[in-house]
Amino acid sequence: MFNVAQIASGKIYAGLENQVQNTAVGLHEFSGxxxxxxxFHDEILARRLREKNIKVHVIPVGFFGYFKSVNMINKTLIxxxxxxxxxxxxxxxxxxxxxxxxxxxxxxxxxxxxxxxxFSGFKLLKYRMYDYYDRKIAAGHTHRVIAVSKDVRxxxxxxxxxxxxxxxxxxxxxxxxxxxxxxRKIRTELNISPGMRIIGIIGRLVPVKNHRxxxxxxxxxxxxxxxxxxxxxxxxxxxNDLKEYAKKENIADRVIFAGFRNDxxxxxxxxxxxxxxxxxxxxxxxxxxxxxMGTPVISVKTGGIAEVLSECCPEGLVxxxxxxxxxxxCLELLNDPTLxxxxxxxxLTMVKELFSLESYTHxxxxxxxxxxxx
Numbered sequence: 001m002f003n004v005a006q007i008a009s010g011k012i013y014a015g016l017e018n019q020v021q022n023t024a025v026g027l028h029e030f031s032g033x034x035x036x037x038x039x040f041h042d043e044i045l046a047r048r049l050r051e052k053n054i055k056v057h058v059i060p061v062g063f064f065g066y067f068k069s070v071n072m073i074n075k076t077l078i079x080x081x082x083x084x085x086x087x088x089x090x091x092x093x094x095x096x097x098x099x100x101x102x103x104x105x106x107x108x109x110x111x112x113x114x115x116x117x118x119f120s121g122f123k124l125l126k127y128r129m130y131d132y133y134d135r136k137i138a139a140g141h142t143h144r145v146i147a148v149s150k151d152v153r154x155x156x157x158x159x160x161x162x163x164x165x166x167x168x169x170x171x172x173x174x175x176x177x178x179x180x181x182x183x184r185k186i187r188t189e190l191n192i193s194p195g196m197r198i199i200g201i202i203g204r205l206v207p208v209k210n211h212r213x214x215x216x217x218x219x220x221x222x223x224x225x226x227x228x229x230x231x232x233x234x235x236x237x238x239x240n241d242l243k244e245y246a247k248k249e250n251i252a253d254r255v256i257f258a259g260f261r262n263d264x265x266x267x268x269x270x271x272x273x274x275x276x277x278x279x280x281x282x283x284x285x286x287x288x289x290x291x292x293m294g295t296p297v298i299s300v301k302t303g304g305i306a307e308v309l310s311e312c313c314p315e316g317l318v319x320x321x322x323x324x325x326x327x328x329x330c331l332e333l334l335n336d337p338t339l340x341x342x343x344x345x346x347x348l349t350m351v352k353e354l355f356s357l358e359s360y361t362h363x364x365x366x367x368x369x370x371x372x373x374x
Contacts, residue, residue, distance in 0.1 A: 001032045002368055003081050007073075007096045008088040010039030010046055010058075013262060014204060014234075015285040016113050017045045019148075019170050020088050023111075024054050026171065026361030033365060036080060038073055040091075044262055061095055073099035077106065084109060084368055090134040097137045107371055109144040111168075112152050114282035114303070117208045135159055144371050148283045149304030166367060169304070171360030172288040172351060178269035186263070186270055190256055196229045199330055200271040202264065202286040203278070205236030212245055213277040213300075216323035217330070219251040224331050228254070233267055235260040268295045273330055277321070281305050288355055291347035296340050298329050312350040313343040 004027060008020045020037070027035040035054060039046050042058040049056050057076050061069040077085065077100055087096035087110045100106045116131055138145055139160055146168050147153035156165045192198065199218060203209045211232060218230035232242070232255060239257065246252040261267060264286065268274065274290045276299035281287075283304035290297050291312075299305045301317045309316050316333075318325045333340055 001034065002083045002372065004033050004035045004084045004086060004368070005077060005080070005082045006035065006037045006086050006088070007092045008037070008039060008045070009041060009091060010037075010043055011041040012204070012235075012260070013044035013048075016088055018285040019111070019113065021045060021048055021052075022171050022173060022357055022360070023086070023364065024049055025052050025173065026357045026364070028052060028054050030358045030361040031365045033368070036082070038076065040069075040095075061091070067098075070095060070098045074103070077103060082106060083372070086110065088113065090130050093134050093137060093142075094130070097141050101141065107368075108142045109146065109367070109371060110138065110142055111146045111148060112156060112282070113148050113170075114208075115152060115155055115280045117206065138164075144367060146367070149281075149307055151280075151303055151307070152282050168360070168363055168367065169308075169355065170283045170285060170288060171357045172285070172292055172355050173357040178266045178293075182263075182266045183270045186266060190231070190258060192229060192231075192256070195227055197225075197227055197272040197334055198229055198231050198270060199273045199275055200231040200233060200267065201275050201277065202233045202267070203284070204234050205232075205238040205242060207238065208279050209234075210277040210279050210321070211238065211242050213321055213323060213326070214275060215242065215246050215249060215251060215255055217275070217277070217326040218254055219249055220323045220327035221330055222251065222254045224327060225334070228330075228334075230255045231258055231267075231271070232256065233258045233261055233264070264289060265293060268293050271295050273298055273333060275326065275330070276300065276302070276305055277326070278302055278305075283308065288351060291344075291351045291355075294344040294348060296333055296343045297347070298326065298333065300326070308350070309347075312346040315339060316343055 006024050024035050024037050027033050037049055038057045040061040046056050059069055059072050084107045085096045085100050087093045093110050146166050147156055148170050153167045201214045221228050246255045268290050274295050274297050281303040298316050300321055301319050318329050
């Protein structure tokens with residue numbers, strides 16, 4: 001049995017935080033390992049882990065007082081007799097290294113959830129500095145690196161030895177049930193009339209998610225079908241820019257910005273289609289949640305999404321960043337119940353067979369065991 005510490009930011013409950021929760025819960029419920037979680041923020045993830053009776057340490061980490069925080073995490077790792085530090089995200093990776101590097105016998109492993117994001121200006125400079133240092137830590141001071149999709153693995157192999165890089169896709173626990181009354185309340189809250197069919201996109205409002213393409217697609221779709229509306233779920237630095245873009249394209253009345261929500265299963269239950277327009281994705285949790293709930297997915301062919309959908313329901317993939325093609329694919333799905341059922345049934349079967357939390361936990365535990373013998 002190993003004592004494992006998961007380390008992550010925990011600031012925003014999005015896909016990465018969801019997978020941190022799944023990893024911790026899976027280890028807690030399906031393995032003989034003892035798991036604790038160290039977070040930098042006492043937000044939704046911390047509360048959800050506590051509800052599962054998982055021990056959480058909240059230790060804020062900022063630019064000022066950084067080394068004091070690292071020292072506190074170091075003392076926590078020592079006092080809790082941690083054997084394995086498993087980090088998620090480049091900031092957590094760097095903190096995990098600094099906090100554990102002087103502890104004899106401790107092992108470091110990390111999960112890489114996606115490729116580097118496109119930034120510009122000062123953010124690009126800042127990210128490149130972090131990324132350079134993070135790569136150095138991965139190469140010289142990390143025992144194993146887990147890629148959540150095959151293209152993330154291929155990226156990692158550009159600067160890491162093959163013996164260090166492993167492939168283990170994300171997982172999903174039992175689906176949360178929703179009901180018609182909850183869906184009706186959300187529609188009312190968002191002022192969506194009963195006759196409108198909803199195309200949704202879920203994710204941070206950042207460049208890599210490519211929300212402008214989604215808005216362009218809703219514009220084209222509204223020209224083909226009058227009873228369709230776009231729903232953007234998430235928050236981020238591009239929110240005002242995207243709202244202005246929707247106004248500029250005279251489509252603001254067909255695009256709803258729902259902001260950050262913590263009831264994603266209910267939102268998915270309300271959608272007629274979940275769309276991904278991203279420039280890149282690892283293996284997004286929203287994809288697995290939609291597949292698990294029977295919500296059909298349409299996506300550009302990118303990253304882990306293409307890897308998964310090409311195996312179970314390739315009918316949901318579009319091979320270019322073309323709003324007309326995406327719109328016509330949506331329309332085809334909306335107007336063909338047989339196609340919708342084919343896609344959702346194949347997706348649900350794949351989730352149950354390949355992405356269960358129990359199966360993921362057993363594979364992760366085997367990675368831990370192999371690493372400890374290395």
